[in-house]
Amino acid sequence: MKKLRFLISLTTDDNDYQIEQAKSAEQMARQLGVDIQIVYADNDAITQSTQILKAIQADENQRPDAVVSTTFRLEQVDELQADLSTAIARINAGEFRPTPDEFICAGCPALDVVCAGPRLRSASYAEHALATVS
Secondary structure, X not given: OOOOEEEEEEOOOXXXXXXXHHHHHHHHHHHHOOXXXXXXXXXXXXXXXXXXHHHHOOOOOOXXXXXXXXXXXXXXXXXXXXXXXXXXXXXXXXXXXXXXXXXXXXXXXXXXXXXXXXXXXXXXXXXXXXXXXX
């Protein structure tokens, strides 16, 4: 079976969040037995687009099976802030039910720091955690 290859396109390597994303991607790649290439665009959308384009136009034996990238435009800031505010309000109102699992939580920097991750699925752990929050 062919080993899957992923291109991870990040905007910068000078940001704690992006550094954690890269570390999480590397850890997950090791766990899943896939290859990844991480590229950084120095906060330049044109550079990022060019890097992705070169990757998908490469020879078939060098081409990634998938590209992972998320970018936002300046004009999306109001919409993103509104979405975040809505999510925070739902969490504060108790309308959020976490759905952790081994795959989703692997490599998360909050795991065992502010979140119990997959252990939340255990009814006894969830009851204890909720009792200590009250």
